[in-house]
Amino acid sequence: MIPMTSNLGLATRQISVNRGPVRTVRSDPAPELGIQASQRRVLKAGESLFMQGDEIRSVYVLHEGWAFRYQCLEDGRRQIVDFVLPGDVLGVGAGSQMLYGVEALTTCAWGIVPQQNFMSGLREQPTLCAKLLDMLAQAQARAFDQMTSVGRRTARERVSHLLLDLARRVRAADCAHVEIAMPLMLSHIGDALGLATETVCRCLSDLKRAKILTFTAGRLEILDLEGLSVIAGSTLEEAYPEDGSRRRIAA
Amino acid sequence: MIPMTSNLGLATRQISVNRGPVRTVRSDPAPELGIQASQRRVLKAGESLFMQGDEIRSVYVLHEGWAFRYQCLEDGRRQIVDFVLPGDVLGVGAGSQMLYGVEALTTCAWGIVPQQNFMSGLREQPTLCAKLLDMLAQAQARAFDQMTSVGRRTARERVSHLLLDLARRVRAADCAHVEIAMPLMLSHIGDALGLATETVCRCLSDLKRAKILTFTAGRLEILDLEGLSVIAGSTLEEAYPEDGSRRRIAA
DNA sequence: CGTCCGATTGACAGCTATCAATAAGAGTGG
DNA sequence: CCACTCTTATTGATAGCTGTCAATCGGACG
Numbered sequence: 001m002i003p004m005t006s007n008l009g010l011a012t013r014q015i016s017v018n019r020g021p022v023r024t025v026r027s028d029p030a031p032e033l034g035i036q037a038s039q040r041r042v043l044k045a046g047e048s049l050f051m052q053g054d055e056i057r058s059v060y061v062l063h064e065g066w067a068f069r070y071q072c073l074e075d076g077r078r079q080i081v082d083f084v085l086p087g088d089v090l091g092v093g094a095g096s097q098m099l100y101g102v103e104a105l106t107t108c109a110w111g112i113v114p115q116q117n118f119m120s121g122l123r124e125q126p127t128l129c130a131k132l133l134d135m136l137a138q139a140q141a142r143a144f145d146q147m148t149s150v151g152r153r154t155a156r157e158r159v160s161h162l163l164l165d166l167a168r169r170v171r172a173a174d175c176a177h178v179e180i181a182m183p184l185m186l187s188h189i190g191d192a193l194g195l196a197t198e199t200v201c202r203c204l205s206d207l208k209r210a211k212i213l214t215f216t217a218g219r220l221e222i223l224d225l226e227g228l229s230v231i232a233g234s235t236l237e238e239a240y241p242e243d244g245s246r247r248r249i250a251a
Numbered sequence: 252m253i254p255m256t257s258n259l260g261l262a263t264r265q266i267s268v269n270r271g272p273v274r275t276v277r278s279d280p281a282p283e284l285g286i287q288a289s290q291r292r293v294l295k296a297g298e299s300l301f302m303q304g305d306e307i308r309s310v311y312v313l314h315e316g317w318a319f320r321y322q323c324l325e326d327g328r329r330q331i332v333d334f335v336l337p338g339d340v341l342g343v344g345a346g347s348q349m350l351y352g353v354e355a356l357t358t359c360a361w362g363i364v365p366q367q368n369f370m371s372g373l374r375e376q377p378t379l380c381a382k383l384l385d386m387l388a389q390a391q392a393r394a395f396d397q398m399t400s401v402g403r404r405t406a407r408e409r410v411s412h413l414l415l416d417l418a419r420r421v422r423a424a425d426c427a428h429v430e431i432a433m434p435l436m437l438s439h440i441g442d443a444l445g446l447a448t449e450t451v452c453r454c455l456s457d458l459k460r461a462k463i464l465t466f467t468a469g470r471l472e473i474l475d476l477e478g479l480s481v482i483a484g485s486t487l488e489e490a491y492p493e494d495g496s497r498r499r500i501a502a
Numbered sequence: 503c504g505t506c507c508g509a510t511t512g513a514c515a516g517c518t519a520t521c522a523a524t525a526a527g528a529g530t531g532g
Numbered sequence: 533c534c535a536c537t538c539t540t541a542t543t544g545a546t547a548g549c550t551g552t553c554a555a556t557c558g559g560a561c562g
Contacts, residue, residue: 069395071395071396071399073399073403073404073484074484077403077404078403079398079399079402079403081394081395081398081399082395092384092388093381093384093385093386093387093388093389099392099395099396100395119381122377122380122381123377126373126374129373129380129384130344130370130373132384133343133344133380133383133384133387134344135344136344136384136387136388136391137343137344137387138344139391140387140390140391140394141350143332143391143394143395143398144320144322144332144333144350144351144394145322145350146398147330147332147394147397147398147401148322148324148330148332150398150401150402150445151330151401151442151444151445152324152328152329152330152445153324153328154517155517155518185539185540185541186540186541187540191402192402193402194401194402194403195518195519196518196519196520197540197541198518198519198520198541198542198543199517199518199519201541201542201543202518202542202543204541205542205543217527233324233325405549405550406549406550436508436509437508437509438508446550446551447550447551447552448508448509449509449510449511449550449551449552450549450550450551452509452510452511453510453511453550455509456510456511468559
C-alpha cells in the first residue's frame with residue numbers, strides 16, 4: 001500500500017456511535033488520495049451519504065468509520081454489495097447516476113473531492129492512477145468473492161467467510177485470538193449475504209455454541225480462527241494481504 | 252465510449268465455434284487500449300486463458316469472442332463472476348495471483364500487454380487512465396447488480412435479468428425484437444446465477460411457454476422485451492446505456 | 503447406426519424464508 | 533433508580549423454493 005499523507009487529520013480520532021464506542025479501526029493514518037479534499041462531511045450512524053439513483057459529481061474518501069453500499073429492489077429487498085472502511089474511495093469512474101446508495105454504520109467522516117479537482121489531480125499525479133486502479137481491482141476481487149459466497153456457499157459458510165473477510169480488512173486477523181469492532185446488525189449481515197436475519201442469528205448461535213466466536217454489541221471476537229476458516233471453506237481464504245499480493249490458492 | 256484505434260485488426264473478423272457460427276458482436280471496432288499489444292493469443296471454446304491462482308504479469312484485452320471469469324471452491328462448486336465481451340480488459344491492477352480463472356466460451360482472440368508496457372503506456376497516455384477507471388467502475392456496477400440478483404432475486408428473476416443484461420451489453424436490446432448470439436450453456440447460466448442447471452432449464456421453459464423468448468443453440472431471441480423486463484424486476488433495468496451515463500432509477 | 507454430452511422433465515429432500523412469539527438491550531421520562 | 537417503549541436478537545414451527553437424483557430425450561459427431 002502506498003503511504004499517503006493524511007490531509008484531514010481525522011485518522012485516529014475517537015468517535016462514538018449508538019451501539020457503544022467504536023475505536024479507530026486502523027492505528028495507522030487512513031490512506032487517502034493525494035488530493036486536497038475541498039469539503040468534509042460527517043454522517044451519523046444510519047444516515048445516507050447518497051441514495052440509490054442520486055446524481056453525484058464528487059469522489060468520496062472515507063476517513064473514519066464504517067459504511068456500506070447497497071442496492072434495493074422496488075419491493076424493498078435489499079442487497080448490501082460492499083462494506084466501506086477507512087481509506088476506501090467511492091465515486092471514481094462512475095457515471096453521474098449512482099447505482100447504489102451509501103449509508104453509515106457508525107459516525108463517519110468523509111472527504112469530498114469534486115470530480116473536476118479529481119480529474120486534474122489524476123493528471124498531475126502519476127502514482128495516483130495506479131493506486132486507484134489497484135483499489136478498484138481489490139474492490140472487484142472482494143465483489144467476486146462475495147458473489148461466490150452468495151451464489152455457492154451455505155448460510156453458515158457465508159457468515160463465517162464474511163466475518164473473516166472483514167476481520168482481515170481491518171488487519172486484525174493475524175493472530176489466533178482477535179477482538180475487533182464490527183458495527184453490524186444481523187440485518188446487515190443478512191442483507192450482505194442474501195440471508196434472512198433469523199438465519200444469520202442461527203448461524204452465529206451455532207458458532208457461539210461451538211466456541212468459535214462471540215458477536216455482541218458490534219464487537220466480534222474470534223476464539224478459534226482455525227475452526228472458523230475451516231467452516232468458511234479453505235479456498236480463497238488467504239486473500240487480501242496488506243501488500244496487495246495474493247498468496248497461492250489451492251488448485 | 253472513447254474511440255480507440257484498432258491496432259490488431261481483429262475487430263470485425265468472422266469466427267466459427269462449436270455451437271454454430273458466432274458473428275461479430277459489435278459492428279464497430281472493439282475498443283482497445285491505446286497500447287501496442289506485444290502478443291496475441293487465440294483460444295478455442297473451453298480453453299483457459301489462465302487458471303484460478305495462476306500468476307500473471309500481463310494485461311489481456313479481448314478482441315473477439317466471449318469468455319467468462321470464474322472462481323471455484325475446493326469441492327467443485329463454481330461461480331461465474333463475470334462474462335467477458337469484446338473490448339473488456341483483464342488483469343489491471345491485480346496482484347500477481349489471479350483470484351479467478353478465465354475460460355473461453357467461443358473461439359476468442361486476446362491481445363496481451365506485458366505489465367511493464369502497460370504501466371509505461373499508462374504514464375504516457377493521460378486519457379487511458381480515465382478510460383480504465385471507467386471500465387473498472389462499469390465492471391464493478393455489473394458485479395454489484397449480479398450480486399443483488401444472486402442474493403435477492405428468485406430464480407426466474409435472475410435468469411431474466413442476466414439475459415437482459417447480456418443483451419444490453421452486446422447493444423442489441425434497443426428494439427423490441429432481438430435476436431443475438433449468446434454462446435452459453437445452461438450450466439454457464441446456472442453457475443453465474445448460483446442455480447442448478449435444472450432450475451435454469453425450468454425457468455427458460457417457463458419463459459418459452461409464455462412466448463417471451465427462445466433460447467436455443469447459443470442464440471437468444473427476445474420476443475417480448477416488456478414482459479421480460481417485468482419479470483426481471485423493473486429496478487436497475489435501465490443501466491448500461493452506451494454513453495456510460497446512467498438513467499434515472501426508480502426510488 | 504451408435505455414442506456422448508447437454509437439455510428436459512419428474513419426484514423428492516433439504517436448506518432457508520417466513521411467520522409468530524418472546525427475550526434482551528438501549529434510550530427516555532418520571 | 534425504575535417503569536415504559538421501541539428496536540433488535542432469539543427461538544420454534546411451517547411452507548416453499550431450489551437442489552439433488554434419476555430417467556429420457558435430442559442433436560452432434562464419428
